Amino acid sequence: MPTKPTIAVFAPNPVNLAKATAIAQQLNLPYFAPGQPYDFLLLIADQYIGIQSIRTPPTNPFYIDFLSAKLHYRQTQASLRKEALARAIGIKPQENPVIIDATAGLARDSFILASLGYNITLLERSPILHLLISDAIQRAAQDPIAAPIINKLHLIQADAISWLQNQHAANLLPHVIYLDPMFPERRKSAQVKKDMQVLQSLVGNDSDTEQLFAVALACAAARVVVKRPRLAPLLTKRLPTFQLIGKSARFDIYITR
Ligand SMILES: C[S@@+](CC[C@H](N)C(=O)[O-])C[C@H]1O[C@@H](n2cnc3c(N)ncnc32)[C@H](O)[C@@H]1O
Incomplete structure (x- = not known):
């Protein structure tokens, strides 16, 4: 659009x-x-x-549902060893790392991390996305099985660049900063899922990702994890310390200290 x-x-x-x-x-x-x-x-x-x-053709309503069968399945299959994202985070939940998901989006990655036992602070700058996540959190918190997971999600509406700069100025350095910015080519792919299409039409492309990456590198006490489509180019010229490559996604891990 x-x-x-x-x-x-x-x-x-x-x-x-x-x-x-x-x-x-x-x-x-x-x-x-x-x-x-x-x-x-x-x-x-x-x-x-x-x-x-409601453009032609109109779509079905989309909302975030942490209790959906698909997320439930993924959550029950996930383990610290199997889940590439958890391996990318690299610190066990028992060690209580401070993790910032600086690009919350539909909060699916954060939900998976929370279901593995991590506490996550989610930053989302789009007021509409923030409202959708917040509504999903409120609904899922009513479910006795999901509630302990949902309580690990701490959602903040903020632009991650200025939020992280403030943390840095206050010397409050999170251990891990997770970045999954919009990737422009997702728009062209026939396999782009409906919910991702909605997300992309709502927030557009993230044009300030390089700046976000630079701030994250300065701020993270342990590592920055960047999610990319499997074959996408690196976010910047800086080479990751290592990569974890999955079926469709890749995690580029930058050890910072
Ligand atoms: C591809 S989505 C993330 C999907 C997410 N990982 C998930 O599992 O659903 C990217 C999101 O990051 C948000 N975003 C991008 N840059 C941001 C920034 N500087 N601060 C806060 N949110 C940002 C966008 O608004 C968008 O909702």
């Missing part, structure tokens, strides 16, 4: 109107008016807050 998408807030059920109006105000978005050419609706539904493309 070449220009910024237009988004309106909409409550299909009028009982959610007050909540929807408050969210519209908070995010500085219009409330739905019929006949306007919106790209997306931010749906304030009974059971979830979601996003729906």
Whole structure:
């Protein structure tokens, strides 16, 4: 999508109107008016807050669901040894590393790490993504089995560049900083999953990734982990200390100290 998408807030059920109006105000978005050419609706539904493309063809509403069968399966299969992301983190959860997921997105990677026992601070700069994650966290926290995992996720709406710069200035250095910025070519791939397409249309490409990487390198007390598509070029000219290469993704690990 070449220009910024237009988004309106909409409550299909009028009982959610007050909540929807408050969210519209908070995010500085219009409330739905019929006949306007919106790209997306931010749906304030009974059971979830979601996003729906209403361009042709319209999509089904999308929302983050930490209780979904797919995530549940992945979570039950994950182990510290098998999960490449955990190996990339390189410090055991029992050692209580401070981990920052500086590009939270749909929070799936953070959820997997939390289910392996890590506490994670998630940074997301898009107010809409932040709202979707926050809603998913609130819903999943009601589930007695998911709650102990969900309680390990600490979500902050912030631009990671300035947030990390502030941490650095205060000498609060996290052990690991995880970066999974948008990768431009994902847009062209036929295999791009629907939810990733939605995410990409909402936030566009991350054009300041090099700056984020530089700040992360200065800040991380142990390592910076960068997720890339398996065959993608390195994020910058700096060579990683080592790589872990999976079926579709690759982790480039930069040991910092
Ligand atoms: C590809 S997605 C991450 C997907 C995520 N790893 C997951 O498992 O769902 C990238 C996200 O990083 C966010 N992002 C990029 N740069 C950021 C920054 N400097 N500060 C905060 N969020 C950022 C984008 O808004 C986008 O939501």
